Amino acid sequence: MDCIFCKIIAGEIPCSKVYEDSLFIAFLDIKPVHKGHVLIVPKKHFVNVFDTPDLEAEAIYKVARTLSEAVVKATGCDGINLVQNNNAAAGQEVFHSHMHVIPRFDGDKLRFASIHKEYDSFDEMGVMAEKIKESL
Numbered sequence: 001m002d003c004i005f006c007k008i009i010a011g012e013i014p015c016s017k018v019y020e021d022s023l024f025i026a027f028l029d030i031k032p033v034h035k036g037h038v039l040i041v042p043k044k045h046f047v048n049v050f051d052t053p054d055l056e057a058e059a060i061y062k063v064a065r066t067l068s069e070a071v072v073k074a075t076g077c078d079g080i081n082l083v084q085n086n087n088a089a090a091g092q093e094v095f096h097s098h099m100h101v102i103p104r105f106d107g108d109k110l111r112f113a114s115i116h117k118e119y120d121s122f123d124e125m126g127v128m129a130e131k132i133k134e135s136l
């Protein structure tokens, strides 16, 4: 399979690894939002959140917490964004599941979403909430 993250995991392409356990490796993003931006990558190939099994899905948050603490210490950043892009519509470019650990600094002015929608009414919010609950 022609997957760049599988090649990194196999050692065929170099990376700046910062963490490894039985399920994940984590390495520096080659084009960081800020220096110290880390990617947590399952060793097995999953496309994104939609096909990730419970084992990795449940374990990744603990790794994200550990790495968030390390990135804060290492970079002196003031905050962390944990981000996962799922499908092209959401900005996913590498189709091997991964979570971004992004250091953030007071006043860095980066915004995840610059335009927010508004619901017409609380009723409309209720209809949407019901639709999501029925889809669980």
Ligand code: AMP
Binding pocket: 004, 013, 015, 028, 029, 030, 031, 032, 039, 084, 085, 091, 092, 093, 094, 095
């Ligand atoms: P996404 O848009 O969530 O799929 O993000 C993919 C990320 O992978 C981007 O931020 C890229 O900079 C990063 N990336 C792509 N190739 C490499 C690589 N060889 N080593 C490290 N990071 C990479």
